[in-house]
Amino acid sequence: MNGPSPNIKHPMAGFPQVCFIKNTVVNPNIVIGDYTYYDDPEDSENFERNVLYHYPFIGDRLVIGKFCALARGVKFIMNGANHKISGISTYPFQIFGNGWEKVMPQSGDLPYKGDTVVGNDVWIGYDCLIMPGVKIGNGAIVSSRSVVVSDVPPYTIAGGNPAKPIKERFPPEIAAELEAIAWWDWPIEKISQHLSVIVAADVEVLRTCAG
Structure with missing residues (x-):
């Protein structure tokens, strides 16, 4: 036996809260590896609701490797959440139109952190928040309710707000x-x-x- 098929949504019979999310994500800018699962009793198939401010015109991607374990409530903030911060006000007047579009930010005015990338064999605990452009290395662990604002090295346990390295696994x-x-x-x-x-x-x- 070679384990469950990576091409089924729910690999555990009678336990739909665990989902191989490669088989339910439809956004082409979200890439999920085989056997990566999301565990959530409130619609485990709808992992995409946890990828926030992910607007197609920005073009950033969320890439998650193989054999990752994502606990309930894990959320990813994408680059679309960013406001212009170089001026006096950060309020996004332009999005409301009616003449306010005249202050539409120019290319490069908005902070852009690039793709968010999670390696392989990564465990992200309950209710974690991952900020734009973060890279989480292979074999890393992120403890529950952490806010990850910077990269996590491979095989490192990180946690807290903001998340900091706690321990090297090896x-x-x-x-x-x-x-x-x-x-x-x-x-x-x-x-x-x-x-x-x-x-x-x-x-x-x-x-x-x-x-």
Whole structure:
């Protein structure tokens, strides 16, 4: 057996609050990897409601890797939330028209942080808020109700408001090796064969399995 199909919405029979969201997201600027799930008893299929201010004319993307675990209430603020901050007022007069459009910001006036990218095998806890342009590395963990305003390194536990590194899960050289091994990119047959190693902590054995 090679685990559940990555192409079904609800991989746990009788438990619809867990959803493989690759199969429900329709926005082309939201890219989700295989086996990444969202856990929410209030419509787990509608993960897109948690991606806020994501306007197509801005063009920024939310990219989430494979085998990520997203807890209920995880939200992503995208670049469309930004207001011009270089002037005296930050109020968006222009969006209301009726003559106010004359102060429409020019290209480059609005802060733009780029794509928001979550790596592979990332666990994001309950009610977290991820700000625009943040990069969360492979194997990272973000604790519940954190507000992530800056990048989280691979295999790092981060938390708080604003979120700060709390603990490295592995020494830097081991974290780098795990990223190079990239077990999440193995064929699913190989992942299934070596599950006991992947969920253990012996990197040397994992290295051997990687071949």
